[in-house]
Amino acid sequence: MTGSNEMACQELVELITDYLEDALSPGDRQRFEEHLALCPDCRNYLAQMRVTIRLTGALKGDAIPSELRKQFLGVLRQMKRRQLH
Numbered sequence: 001m002t003g004s005n006e007m008a009c010q011e012l013v014e015l016i017t018d019y020l021e022d023a024l025s026p027g028d029r030q031r032f033e034e035h036l037a038l039c040p041d042c043r044n045y046l047a048q049m050r051v052t053i054r055l056t057g058a059l060k061g062d063a064i065p066s067e068l069r070k071q072f073l074g075v076l077r078q079m080k081r082r083q084l085h
């Protein structure tokens, strides 16, 4: 189970609350952490997420500002567009 099983940034974004709640299966958690090791952007996103959670004091799924998530996905899209040149 290597290579083809790589996690995409978008998948990481979707799993991030489960990760922070420690609710991922061991397999997903490992893929999540492998992606983080390779992807500085997702590390940034996770750091931002942790700060936001500390500030709002809540980690209840939909309490996570969807703005932050939208913002990050927008940044990803821009990066991909740039890489296509």
Ligand SMILES: [Zn+2]
Binding pocket: 008, 009, 012, 035, 039, 041, 042
């Ligand atoms: Zn990523």
